Amino acid sequence: MAPPLITVVLPAYDEQEQLKECLDSLLGQSFREFEIIVVRTPSPHCPEERLVEAYELRDARVRVLRLDTEPGIGQTRMAGATHARGDYLLFLDSDHLLPADAFEAMAARLAETGEVDLLLFGHNREYRGKVWPGNAAELLAAAGPEVFTLNEHPELFGAPPLIWDRLVRNGAVPTFPDGFYEEVPAVHRSLLSASRIAVLDRECVTIRRRHTLHPEGSEGASHFDLFDRYESTFELLDAQPAEAPPVSPEVRTHLFTRMVRHYLFVYDLPGTLTRAERPQFFQRAAEHYKRFLPEGYRRPDGREGIKFSLLASNSYTTFEVAKFSRLSGVRR
CATH class of the missing domain: 3.90.550.10 (Spore Coat Polysaccharide Biosynthesis Protein SpsA; Chain A)
Incomplete structure (x- = not known):
């Protein structure tokens, strides 16, 4: 058969x-x-x-x-x-x-x-x-x-x-x-x-869902796993075998934008993070922004660009104030 x-x-x-x-x-x-x-x-x-x-x-x-x-x-x-x-x-x-x-x-x-x-x-x-x-x-x-x-x-x-x-x-x-x-x-x-x-x-x-969530995680799983996931991907970019074609710098740029959008999406999604977890998550996201920022990167325009900028400067308090000023609107 x-x-x-x-x-x-x-x-x-x-x-x-x-x-x-x-x-x-x-x-x-x-x-x-x-x-x-x-x-x-x-x-x-x-x-x-x-x-x-x-x-x-x-x-x-x-x-x-x-x-x-x-x-x-x-x-x-x-x-x-x-x-x-x-x-x-x-x-x-x-x-x-x-x-x-x-x-x-x-x-x-x-x-x-x-x-x-x-x-x-x-x-x-x-x-x-x-x-x-x-x-x-x-x-x-x-x-x-x-x-x-x-x-x-x-x-x-x-x-x-x-x-x-x-x-x-x-x-x-x-x-x-x-x-x-x-x-x-x-x-x-x-x-x-x-x-x-x-x-x-x-x-x-x-x-049949408004947002993409996750059916089941193994014991000990948390939304902070997301940081390990993107770390793994950037490690993959840096560890491509010598015989493989070089990865275009644009791949890294698009990955960085997707990473930041994903972090902000999870951060903004109601019921995902506890009040205590929110500043911790924001700080980890800001650390990744600084660590993986491509050379010559240009942030998106408009409200989304403002949120990128606040994350880049690790401005948690300002970000929270801006959120209540209707600056949210990150795409998933």
Whole structure:
């Protein structure tokens, strides 16, 4: 039996009881050459066994991987990936939905491009009856129809680091660390190691959340993990093998902008940090601003640029006052 084109790795965390709808949208695809690996753990946020077992019995393309331990989301994804038979992997969560022709469009695009390391595509967000495109839509549209390398489109390093808006070639799947924000270094590592990247210029996934949060972290995970994630990526930039093409300086510039936007987004997101954690988080972000600032960097314009400037000077008190003066508005 020929291997499927796509393996979907789907951790069964289901706090919002959306897993069933996600699975239904996958099994309703017009393109049939795929498999789904549902990874179930002892987590209280996983559904009852009978739900995933019913899908496993109903369709041979669904396999349930049952873990005896309760790892974080990163290790859960990795466990599923080790069992993948598909040529490409798609990492999803239970709050994702796909239009019925999504896999058909991906397959058609891959037929045009030949084998690639990454196939990037767009996504929508849906929240309280409203739908809007993801923040990378313009970047993807500008990339054009040709297969390319990261140095040819370094601006893609400025996109939000999401693992579920791309197909990753089997054999090129990056490792996911424990803790929160596990997809940040995984996305960046896959971009840096890819020699062939292509774009499918359409929305293929809808996420049913206003913001991108994190289903589960391993024990001891915290939002301060985000600083380790970006440190890892900058270390990757500095440790590229000698035989690899030099990384364009523009990659570092776009990564820096994305890093600062990500820090400010988390800082501003209600309910993410405690009152005691806020000054600590701000100080760590300011330290990274100073440490990773590219030479000749130009801050964004407008309100966002003001926030960058206040972070650059570690002006926590002024920043808090400005926040209440309606200066917030950082993009995610």
